[in-house]
Amino acid sequence: MKKIGKQLLICAVLLHSAAFGQNASLTASCSKTTVGLNEPFRITFATNARKGTITPPNFEKFIVVSGPYKSNQTQIINGKMSSQRSIAYEIVAQEEGVFTLPAARMKVSGQELESNRLKITVKAGAKRNSRADRNARESFNVRILTSKKSVYVGEPIVLKFRATLFDPVRDLSIIQAPNFENVLQQQLEFKQESKREVVGNKIATVLDFDKRLILPNKPGTLGGQELKVSGQVQVPTGRRDFFNMPLTKFVPQVATAKIPAVKIKPLPEGAPKHFKGGVGELKLVRVISRTEVSGSESITIKLRVEGTGNFNTLEVPELIQPEGFDVYDPKYNENIRSSELGIRGYKEYEYLLVPQYPGSFILPDIQWSYFNTRTERYETITIATDTLNVENPALSGVQETSDLEEAVKREVKTIDDDIRYLQDDNLEAQGTSNLFPWTFGLLMLAGLLWLWQFAPERGKNRKVNWKKEQLKIVQKAFAAEEEQRYGTMLNALEYGLVKKGIHLEQVRREVLENVYDRPIANRILDLIENCNMAQYAPVAASDNAHQLTEFEEVWEQI
Amino acid sequence: MGTDLTSVTDSARALYDLGRYGEALEKYRMVYASQAENDVLCYNMGNCYARMGELGEAKVFFERALIYAPNNIDAQHNLDWINLRLTDALVAPKEELVEWIGQWERSIMSPEGWTFLAWVFLTATMALLVLRRTKNRSLNWRWPFTTTALALLLLGMSYLSIPKIKTGVVVERNSYGYSEPSSNSKRLILLSEGSAGTILGTNNSWVYVELGDGRLAWFDVDEWESLLPAPD
CATH class of the missing domain: 1.10.287 (Helix Hairpins)
Incomplete structure (x- = not known):
């Protein structure tokens, strides 16, 4: 037991030393440093580390034909263990030149390893012409077949990729498909079939391995794009086995082909106004579920474009909505199949129309144009107008709460069978008079009059007015024999003197003589005194008249 | 002058009685230049148009008679009679206060x-x-x-x-409404005779009209007549 434990310990130490006792490294190597165009060669990245994942570089100018091929080797020599892992790719160059392949990377115990960089020279005529290589190169080829040599924009073309195999080839795969601009490309589903044919005195297997539908969007020329196909070709090694049978091996081989030129013609000028891009052999169909409805029934209208054409881009015309119906958003249906004959199927809009009023309604005509690739002319399809009849008296009741209630109600009212007769004309020659200037004039005048109200009055008039007003007040008081008539007279005198700048408290002979003549001053003073006395003592009627006359005379002078 | 006018209208009435409505209308037209605001004259001219089957023009003149004399019962009656026969005509937007x-x-x-x-x-x-x-x-x-x-x-x-009505009426059988003042632009609507709308502006031979349902369109000026005759 003790012995077994000792042996395990020794093994553990040995393994540890194998894993960590040596420096980890990552190396890159290639089978050839000078290669020909489309000549496969092998790139291998190897490491002695037992852990970590090798991350290959971006091959950029090269295409991976096959791989990655992984291998793992462990050796124990004289008790010393070594390990080697590698990852390999078969690649081909896409263009001539000298290229440096970037380094591969891997992480081991937190340390990042980088491989060496490989310098590869690609030359067109650098292919080795060994017998095996020559045999491999001639073992298969590929071609691109086009269904048409000249098409219109929007007219589909079918590309067929055909391989001719003279030797057994396995793992046939497209490593680079033709890259087109301004086209829609779609891979067609089909069953691969091979057939035996005699090609140049050799029996070959012809295999159509891919089909694509191309829909050009712009005029120009299609051509020059390259197809690259790789395969493993079985070639003899020149050696024989124990049973004297020839030994063979599989060699990677790349075959290329270029698409033959296809002219993309623009559509002829003078497209009709209803042309919306439809190209092919197409039909426009309108399907009306019914033209007469009653009750709460609805109508379904389908507008369908069907046939063969560029369904990916063509537009189905929209329904011009008839009046009297609520038209809901259409439902879209399509059934499109791509085949060697082109794109077939239909696209349709399905509209639901719900009647709103009873009556006959016109379903407008529809015009739609497309370019017919068979006749090579624009063709216009016209679907004539139709009439939709809605017979539903109850619909007027349904409208009770709608905005259109008024209009419908008017229709429902009892109306005579005929229009009413002419009315009596009451025609008078209408002048060209416009009321606006007159109205404007009147407004201006009124405005001016309002302004006039606020304008200051002239002095003379004011003087005349207040004297007259005060005189009237006094005369009125005396005429009515008011008790306070002398007080009124005294007030008037005071008012008149104040207007002259003399206050009643200042009324003295000297002051009055500065303003009036002495007789007038005396009369004013007498009148004031009489008024004061009369307020407290009864005065005879004759004195009233006298005093008023005196006041009127003095007032004139004031 | 008054006598001349009376003799003209008398002869117009006589022609009307004979069923020669076109000639009667011509007579009335002679007077109309100087009597454009006479409600009775407008009424009588409306009658001539109605008898001739030109309901759009008749509607215009009955409406005019009612502008100058809103209490003219006969004009109101005849306008109702016309409207009953123009059921597919679109009514004008509501008048302003x-x-x-x-x-x-x-x-x-x-x-x-x-x-x-x-x-x-x-x-x-x-x-x-x-x-x-x-x-x-x-x-x-x-x-x-x-x-x-x-x-x-x-x-x-x-x-x-003083009347300031901007209403116009379609006096032709049909009138197409366009999106622009050009017959090459998009057609938006087709109005029938007697349809009315508020004339918002003019551009050469085109009038820009707001319809009762709020839609706006350009129409050929020859197909429309304003309820208020243009000042001389």
Whole structure:
């Protein structure tokens, strides 16, 4: 037991030393440093580390034909263990030149390893012409077949990729498909079939391995794009086995082909106004579920474009909505199949129309144009107008709460069978008079009059007015024999003197003589005194008249 | 002049009675240039169009008669009669409140009537102001102020009562609505005769119309007629 434990310990130490006792490294190597165009060669990245994942570089100018091929080797020599892992790719160059392949990377115990960089020279005529290589190169080829040599924009073309195999080839795969601009490309589903044919005195297997539908969007020329196909070709090694049978091996081989030129013609000028891009052999169909409805029934209208054409881009015309119906958003249906004959199927809009009023309604005509690739002319399809009849008296009741209630109600009212007769004309020659200037004039005048109200009055008039007003007040008081008539007279005198700048408290002979003549001053003073006395003592009627006359005379002078 | 007009309309009536509606219409048309706002004339022209089977035009003239005289019962009746036969016509969007007020005012009095009434109050204002200034200074200012306010109110009502309807009516059998003012643009709708809408603008020979259901489209101007005749 003790012995077994000792042996395990020794093994553990040995393994540890194998894993960590040596420096980890990552190396890159290639089978050839000078290669020909489309000549496969092998790139291998190897490491002695037992852990970590090798991350290959971006091959950029090269295409991976096959791989990655992984291998793992462990050796124990004289008790010393070594390990080697590698990852390999078969690649081909896409263009001539000298290229440096970037380094591969891997992480081991937190340390990042980088491989060496490989310098590869690609030359067109650098292919080795060994017998095996020559045999491999001639073992298969590929071609691109086009269904048409000249098409219109929007007219589909079918590309067929055909391989001719003279030797057994396995793992046939497209490593680079033709890259087109301004086209829609779609891979067609089909069953691969091979057939035996005699090609140049050799029996070959012809295999159509891919089909694509191309829909050009712009005029120009299609051509020059390259197809690259790789395969493993079985070639003899020149050696024989124990049973004297020839030994063979599989060699990677790349075959290329270029698409033959296809002219993309623009559509002829003078497209009709209803042309919306439809190209092919197409039909426009309108399907009306019914033209007469009653009750709460609805109508379904389908507008369908069907046939063969560029369904990916063509537009189905929209329904011009008839009046009297609520038209809901259409439902879209399509059934499109791509085949060697082109794109077939239909696209349709399905509209639901719900009647709103009873009556006959016109379903407008529809015009739609497309370019017919068979006749090579624009063709216009016209679907004539139709009439939709809605017979539903109850619909007027349904409208009770709608905005259109008024209009419908008017229709429902009892109306005579005929229009009413002419009315009596009451025609008078209408002048060209416009009321606006007159109205404007009147407004201006009124405005001016309002302004006039606020304008200051002239002095003379004011003087005349207040004297007259005060005189009237006094005369009125005396005429009515008011008790306070002398007080009124005294007030008037005071008012008149104040207007002259003399206050009643200042009324003295000297002051009055500065303003009036002495007789007038005396009369004013007498009148004031009489008024004061009369307020407290009864005065005879004759004195009233006298005093008023005196006041009127003095007032004139004031 | 009045006699001339009467003789023309008399002869139009005689032609109408004889069933020569087209000729009667021509007679009315001679007068129409100077009598565009006469509701009776519009009514009679609507009758001629209705007899000739041009229901769209008839609708326009009955509507016009009702614009200038909302209480014209015969025009209302004949318009109802027309509408009954244009059941597939689309109705115009609802009128605005201001237009509704204007219509109510016109049912009471013509715009000129409202203006004359405003003039009366303006004249009274001026008389009161002159009196206050020259004769009776003690006259309270509230009187001229009140008459001025009434005059201004009546002038406002007079302005509101002037028809400003933007409605147009399809006068052809059909009228296609387009997305742009061009027959090459997308067709949006087909309207039948008598359909109405609010004319929002024009562009050369195209009118931009808002329909009763809120849709907007351009129509050929020749297929539409505005309810308010264009000013000369």
